[in-house]
Amino acid sequence: MATFNLNINGSQREVDVDPATPMLWVLRDHLNLVGTKYGCGISQCGSCTIHLNGVATRACMLPVSAVGNQEVTTIEGLSENGDHPVQQAWLEVDVPQCGYCQAGQIMSAAALLKNNPSPTDAEIEGAMNGNICRCGTYVRIKKAIKLAAASTKEA
Numbered sequence: 001m002a003t004f005n006l007n008i009n010g011s012q013r014e015v016d017v018d019p020a021t022p023m024l025w026v027l028r029d030h031l032n033l034v035g036t037k038y039g040c041g042i043s044q045c046g047s048c049t050i051h052l053n054g055v056a057t058r059a060c061m062l063p064v065s066a067v068g069n070q071e072v073t074t075i076e077g078l079s080e081n082g083d084h085p086v087q088q089a090w091l092e093v094d095v096p097q098c099g100y101c102q103a104g105q106i107m108s109a110a111a112l113l114k115n116n117p118s119p120t121d122a123e124i125e126g127a128m129n130g131n132i133c134r135c136g137t138y139v140r141i142k143k144a145i146k147l148a149a150a151s152t153k154e155a
Contacts, residue, residue, distance in 0.1 A: 004064050008033070009077025019065035024048045026064050027074060035075035035103045039132070046131030049104035050074050056111035056127075075103040078110060086110045089148035097135035105131050109145045117152055119145070 003016050008031060015030045027033040027050070036059055039047030043058040050059045051073035078084045086109045096102045105128070112119055112127035119127065124145050133141065 002065070004067070006064070006067060006072060007069060008072045009074060010071075015064070017064055019063060021064050022060050023050065023062045023064055023067060023072070024059040027059060033074050033076050037100060037103055039101070039104070044130065044132075045101070046104040046108060047101050049107040049131065051107060051111055054111060054114055056108045073107075075107060078107065084110060085148040085152050086113065086144070089144040089151065093140050093144040093147060095137055095140045095144050097133075097137050101131065101133050105133065105141055109141070109148065112145070113149055113152060118149055 001016050002019050003014060006013050006015065006026075008027070013031055015026055017026055017030060024036060024038060027036050028038070036050055037047040038060065039045035041060050043061040046058070048059040049056050051057065051071075052062070052067070053070045054073075079087060086106050090096065090102065090106060095105075108128055108131050112124065116123060121142070124142055128141065128145075
């Protein structure tokens with residue numbers, strides 16, 4: 001066991017865990033931030049996507065020991081009131097069906113738009129590749145990302 005001081009959603013949080021513990025389990029089991037979901041455990045489905053210094057990162061394979069002082073943002077920290085442009089677009093387009101993958105989808109989309117506020121269809125598809133939606137809402141996901149991009153331009 002080791003003590004780690006982590007910057008999670010803008011707050012310093014201390015955890016005492018094995019250094020090899022994946023961030024997914026640190027977030028869910030030790031910090032009660034359960035918005036980040038477990039999907040596959042091998043970094044292939046995207047359900048566990050968080051931001052590490054603004055970059056979409058799979059939490060299921062990221063050991064807590066690799067985080068250091070980097071800024072971690074979870075779905076809970078994306079916006080205080082659920083009013084991030086991507087979250088608003090998700091609601092407007094009615095993206096979720098079962099909803100399980102949506103936190104990871106939203107985190108990947110938010111990272112894309114932060115770095116590329118006007119992505120092409122190909123860029124959206126590339127950034128979202130690896131975020132699996134078991135319900136197949138990919139058309140609505142792309143539409144919501146375009147809507148969020150447009151609303152960000154207008155603001």
